[in-house]
Amino acid sequence: MGDEVPIGLARLWRLPTESRLGRPAELDAERVVRTAVELADRAGLSGVTLAKVAKELGFTTMSLYRHVGSKEELLVLMGDAATGPAPQLAAGPGAWRAGLRQWAYALRAVHARHTWLSHLPVSGPPSGPNAISWMDVCLRALRGTGLDWGTKVGIMTLLSGYVRSAAQLAGDLAEGRRGSGLDQPQAEQEYGRALAGLVDRERFPEVAALFTSGLFESAPADDPEQADFDLGLDLILDGVAAAIRAAGHGD
Template identity: 40%
Template structure:
């Protein structure tokens, strides 16, 4: 397929700077960056549910229909907002860092980006990465695995696995934080309350494994365990990748 046969959504062309304005019609009075930034301001202030074409247009002081010269649908705007909110991936630290610490930093930055803008997790993933920042994150993740001996599809599958873990963890913890905020309690207090509730409910009956867990952590270690669960899960994923890489190296 030649470049002439490849079609890009207009919003993606604008985001990449491949199209400044249409050949016909009135000149655009805004930039794509301004439109996306306005959407982000609404989401940050009032949540993703508040984002609409009319609300964003009001934020910019323009007519609603004028926004459709930049994005053909609200879903396109949301995708571009998420891409912009993620920002740049973490800067590489040089070839001596090693694939594992590089990918671990990449995963942590991925999770942190969602925590910084928790509304991102409410935007459905509509397709493979095409936004400028998304593609830069993809490049950085793949670059971390360069020279490991993994095939291309394996490198791609690895960063999909790691980013999926980061998104799931960020979603879980953000949901818990929001639930605690609705009840006007500290997230740490909510965690301790859960363990006490679980102990009460499972004191009798067929729950020996849970009682064993609670007995081992009777001195308040549950919070410490919860805080380290992110690293525990990530390490187990990277352990599996390392076994695969070692197998490739042995074969080579």
């Protein structure tokens, strides 16, 4: 099988890539990837280099190339490992909405545990075993909706992109507020007050109306970030419901 499958894909699926005769190796792909993930969790994606991973493991950088072909391959391996296997979703007739919501929440939780994931370069479609498991359960949630394969894949891509984008934005905003002493609601109030005095009603009538509407002064939700995420998710799921109705299968 090793001759049929590209070496990088074989390593991603943990297929044998060389003879296992002789003394067991002191190092393997699992240890390399696990150490790299731990480094990224501590220092962010920029803190992961082959040299730093090798130092953490107590090996030379060259010794890692037996198990990881390049930094780019390591990132792919890290992404699949950190994402982990997909959860079981709500199932049954008409359960697609609950299933997709659960899928999005679970993926968001993964991004919260590994904040560097949203900054991981996207090198192609899902290809690792964990990524494929998330793909499978998402498609299972859409089974019976009457949607064609292209639409189902498009919905999955939209949802995963939304979760990634929301996680990245939340992380960037938190980083931007660091040192200011403001939480999200306070930062939004400061923003609204500052812009209200700057925006010209003649030039920007709708934005001026927004800043004088009291929206940024109103009592915030218990978890503004969650409320923002839910709003976007509901809009996406409403669009999926419309597509299902158009396919003649109702909600």
